[in-house]
Amino acid sequence: MITVTNARKRYGSFAALDDVSLDIPKGSLTALLGPSGSGKSTLLRSIAGLEALDSGSVTIQGRDVTEEPPQRRGIGFVFQHYAAFKHMTVRDNVAFGLSIRRRPKAEIDKKVGELLEIVGLEGFRHRYPAQLSGGQRQRMALARALAVDPQVLLLDEPFGALDAKVRTDLRQWLRRLHDEVHVTTVLVTHDQEEALDVADRIAVLNKGRIEQVGDPVALYERPSNDFVMGFLGSVARLGDQLVRPHDIVLERDRVAALALDAEVAGSPGVVPAVVERVVPLGFEVRVELRTDTGERFAAQVSRHDAARLQLQRGETVQARAIGRSSVVDVEPVAI
Numbered sequence: 001m002i003t004v005t006n007a008r009k010r011y012g013s014f015a016a017l018d019d020v021s022l023d024i025p026k027g028s029l030t031a032l033l034g035p036s037g038s039g040k041s042t043l044l045r046s047i048a049g050l051e052a053l054d055s056g057s058v059t060i061q062g063r064d065v066t067e068e069p070p071q072r073r074g075i076g077f078v079f080q081h082y083a084a085f086k087h088m089t090v091r092d093n094v095a096f097g098l099s100i101r102r103r104p105k106a107e108i109d110k111k112v113g114e115l116l117e118i119v120g121l122e123g124f125r126h127r128y129p130a131q132l133s134g135g136q137r138q139r140m141a142l143a144r145a146l147a148v149d150p151q152v153l154l155l156d157e158p159f160g161a162l163d164a165k166v167r168t169d170l171r172q173w174l175r176r177l178h179d180e181v182h183v184t185t186v187l188v189t190h191d192q193e194e195a196l197d198v199a200d201r202i203a204v205l206n207k208g209r210i211e212q213v214g215d216p217v218a219l220y221e222r223p224s225n226d227f228v229m230g231f232l233g234s235v236a237r238l239g240d241q242l243v244r245p246h247d248i249v250l251e252r253d254r255v256a257a258l259a260l261d262a263e264v265a266g267s268p269g270v271v272p273a274v275v276e277r278v279v280p281l282g283f284e285v286r287v288e289l290r291t292d293t294g295e296r297f298a299a300q301v302s303r304h305d306a307a308r309l310q311l312q313r314g315e316t317v318q319a320r321a322i323g324r325s326s327v328v329d330v331e332p333v334a335i
C-alpha cells in the first residue's frame with residue numbers, strides 16, 4: 001500500500017499539488033488520470049522521490065519514505081521516453097540493476113531469462129536498443145524496472161510516444177503482466193480510455209487536486225461531479241443537464257418519448273431536435289442533433305433503433321435522457 005497524505009508542492013506561486021491525499025492498495029493497478037498540467041507526473045515523481053514535497057508525506061508498505069532518496073524507496077520507474085543504455089544489449093540493460101547490486105551471474109541469468117519471457121523479448125536478448133521497435137523498447141524498460149523486485153512500479157505515460165495500435169496492444173499486455181506479477185503499479189495517463197481499459201482503480205486529478213477515486217465502473221457510472229463525468233467519457237448537454245450520449249433515447253413521436261420510463265431527477269424532459277448528421281460507428285450510430293434554441297448535442301443509439309426510426313437529416317425527433325444526468329457547471333469535454 002502507498003499512502004500519500006496532505007501532499008503539497010508549489011512551483012513559484014503555482015500549486016502543482018494542492019493538499020493531495022491518496023491510498024493506493026497493495027497489488028492494485030491504479031491510474032492517475034487528468035488533463036495536462038493537473039499534477040499527475042508531480043504526484044508520481046513525489047512517490048518516487050524524484051520531487052521533494054513542500055509538505056505532506058509518502059509511505060510505502062507502512063514505511064515513511066518522505067525523506068528517502070529514490071534508490072531507497074523500493075521502486076521501479078518507467079518514463080515515456082525510456083533512456084536505455086545504447087551500448088548495452090537487451091540482456092545487459094535488463095540485468096543492469098542486478099549487476100550493480102553484484103548479484104551472482106547465475107542468478108542474474110535466471111532472472112533476466114524469466115523477465116524477457118514475461119515481456120515477450122526472449123528472442124531479442126542479444127540486440128541493442130536501436131534494433132528494437134518503440135513498443136519493444138518500452139517492454140524492455142518494464143523488464144528492467146521489474147528486475148530488482150520493486151515493491152512499487154511507477155509508470156509515467158509509458159506508452160505515450162507510441163502509435164495508437166501499439167499503445168492499445170501494450171496496455172492489454174500490461175494488464176496481463178500485472179495479473180501475473182501483482183506488483184503495486186501506478187500509471188500516469190491523460191487518456192481516459194487507457195485508464196478505463198487497464199486500471200482497477202482510477203484517481204482523477206484536476207488542478208492539483210483529486211476529484212474522485214474509484215474503480216472504473218463507479219467513476220463512469222457514478223461520477224461525483226461534472227468534471228469527472230466529462231473527463232471519463234463523452235457527454236452531451238441536454239437543456240441544463242450533462243448526459244452520456246448513449247443515455248439519450250430518440251423517438252419520432254413526442255407521446256412515445258413522454259411514455260418512456262425515464263424519470264431521472266432533474267431530467268430536462270423531452271427535447272425536440274433536428275437531425276444534422278447520422279454517423280455509423282459500426283455497432284452503434286451517432287446522431288448529431290440541434291435543438292430549436294441552436295444547442296448541439298449527440299446521441300448514440302443502436303443500429304437497430306436508427307433503422308427503426310429511419311433517421312434522416314433535417315427531420316425532427318424527440319430526445320429524452322434516460323440515464324444519470326448531471327447539472328452543468330463545466331464545459332463538456334467532448335461530444
Ligand SMILES: Nc1ncnc2c1ncn2[C@@H]1O[C@H](COP(=O)(O)OP(=O)(O)OP(=O)(O)O)[C@@H](O)[C@H]1O
Nearest residue numbers: 011015016034035036037038039040041042043190
Ligand atoms: N519543475 C517545474 N517548474 C515549474 N513548474 C512546473 C515544474 N514541473 C511541473 N510544473 C508545473 O506543474 C503543473 C503540473 O505538472 P505535471 O507535470 O505534474 O502535470 P501532468 O498532469 O503530469 O501534465 P502532463 O500530462 O502534461 O504531463 C504544470 O502546470 C507544470 O507546468
